[in-house]
Amino acid sequence: MSTPKPITRRSFLNQTALSGLSLAAISAFPAASLARVLQPSDAPVPPIGVLGWQTLQPGILAIADQSMGGNTMLVVAKDKALLIDTKFPHLGGAILRDAADQIGADTTSNDSIELTLINTHHHGDHTGGNAIIVPIASASYAHANALPRIKAQHERYVQGAKGGPSQIARERDDDKLMPFAKAAAEASASWTDITAVPKIAISGSGNTLRLGDVVVKTLHFGTGHTDNDLVIHLPEQNIVHTGDLVFNGLFPFFDPDANATARGWIESLKQTRKLCNAETKVIPGHGPIAGPEIIDAQIAFFEQLVARVQEQIEAGKTREEIAEMSWDFMNGLGFEQIKGRLLNGVYDELKG
Numbered sequence: 001m002s003t004p005k006p007i008t009r010r011s012f013l014n015q016t017a018l019s020g021l022s023l024a025a026i027s028a029f030p031a032a033s034l035a036r037v038l039q040p041s042d043a044p045v046p047p048i049g050v051l052g053w054q055t056l057q058p059g060i061l062a063i064a065d066q067s068m069g070g071n072t073m074l075v076v077a078k079d080k081a082l083l084i085d086t087k088f089p090h091l092g093g094a095i096l097r098d099a100a101d102q103i104g105a106d107t108t109s110n111d112s113i114e115l116t117l118i119n120t121h122h123h124g125d126h127t128g129g130n131a132i133i134v135p136i137a138s139a140s141y142a143h144a145n146a147l148p149r150i151k152a153q154h155e156r157y158v159q160g161a162k163g164g165p166s167q168i169a170r171e172r173d174d175d176k177l178m179p180f181a182k183a184a185a186e187a188s189a190s191w192t193d194i195t196a197v198p199k200i201a202i203s204g205s206g207n208t209l210r211l212g213d214v215v216v217k218t219l220h221f222g223t224g225h226t227d228n229d230l231v232i233h234l235p236e237q238n239i240v241h242t243g244d245l246v247f248n249g250l251f252p253f254f255d256p257d258a259n260a261t262a263r264g265w266i267e268s269l270k271q272t273r274k275l276c277n278a279e280t281k282v283i284p285g286h287g288p289i290a291g292p293e294i295i296d297a298q299i300a301f302f303e304q305l306v307a308r309v310q311e312q313i314e315a316g317k318t319r320e321e322i323a324e325m326s327w328d329f330m331n332g333l334g335f336e337q338i339k340g341r342l343l344n345g346v347y348d349e350l351k352g
C-alpha cells in the first residue's frame with residue numbers, strides 16, 4: 001500500500017458539498033501506483049475517452065481517480081453498456097459521452113441508448129451524474145432505500161452542476177471536460193427532484209442482470225456503509241465493485257444519517273470477500289483498484305476499530321476524548337480529517 005500524498009483540496013471540497021461534510025484536505029494515491037496495479041505488463045493501454053478510463057480487461061473500464069469522486073466502472077458488451085456510479089454532476093455528461101462512444105450510440109436525439117446504470121449507493125459523489133444519465137439510459141437501478149435519498153439530494157446536484165465549470169477552471173483547465181460541465185450547469189435549471197432518481201428499485205439480497213452475454217449480480221448484504229449498499233459482481237470476469245464498503249488506503253466515510261453501522265459493515269465485507277478468489281480484481285469505492293487483500297484490510301480495520309473504541313468506552317473515556325485517539329492500524333491512511341466523525345459514529349453505535 002503506497003503512502004498517500006496530499007493533493008486536490010478543492011476537488012474534495014466539491015465532494016464535501018455533496019456529502020454534507022466540511023473538511024480541509026485530501027490525500028490520494030500517486031497515479032503511478034494505480035498504473036502498476038492495472039498494467040502489470042510493460043505495454044500499458046492508454047487511458048480512454050474524455051475522462052481517461054483504464055482498461056481492466058477487454059470491455060471492462062474503470063476510473064479510480066480520487067479527484068473525480070467515487071470510482072466508476074463501465075462494462076461494454078458489443079452494443080450495450082453497463083455503468084456503475086456517476087461521480088459528480090459536472091462529470092455526468094463526459095461519462096455519458098464516453099459510454100456512448102464505446103457502444104457507438106447517438107446521444108443527440110431524445111431516444112434512450114443501450115446503457116444500464118446501477119448506483120452502488122445514494123451518496124452524491126456516486127450519483128452526481130445521474131440527472132444527465134438516467135433520462136437517456138435504457139435502464140437505471142439502485143437499492144430501494146437509495147431512491148428517496150437520491151430524490152432528497154436534488155438541490156445538491158443542482159448546486160454541484162452550477163459550480164462545475166468554475167471548479168474545472170480552477171483545478172484542471174481541461175478543454176475536453178469544460179463543454180460537458182457547462183452543459184450540465186445549463187441543464188440543471190430544468191432538473192426536477194426525480195430527474196436523478198433511477199427508475200428501478202432493487203430489493204432483496206441478490207439479483208442477476210444480463211448485459212448481452214455478461215452476467216451481472218447485484219448483492220445487498222444489509223446495512224453497512226449505508227442502508228442501500230449494493231456490491232456489483234461479474235462472476236465470469238472475476239470482478240467485484242464494492243461501492244464504499246471499501247476505502248482503499250483511506251479512512252472510511254461514516255454516515256449515521258444513512259444508518260451506517262461498523263458491525264454491519266464488517267458483515268457486508270465478509271460476505272463480499274466470499275465472492276473473491278486470489279485473482280479477483282476489486283474496485284473499491286475510493287482509492288486504487290487492487291485484489292481481495294483490500295477487503296481483508298478493511299475488515300481488519302473495522303474489527304480493530306470496534307475493539308479499541310469498546311475498550312476506551314469501558315475505560316470510561318468520553319466521546320470527545322475517543323474522537324481524538326489514533327492507533328497503529330490507522331497509520332498512513334488518507335482522509336484523516338474524517339477520522340473524528342468515524343470515531344464518533346462508532347462510539348454512538350457501541351453505546352447504543
Ligand SMILES: [Zn+2]
Nearest residue numbers: 121123225244
Ligand atoms: Zn459513500
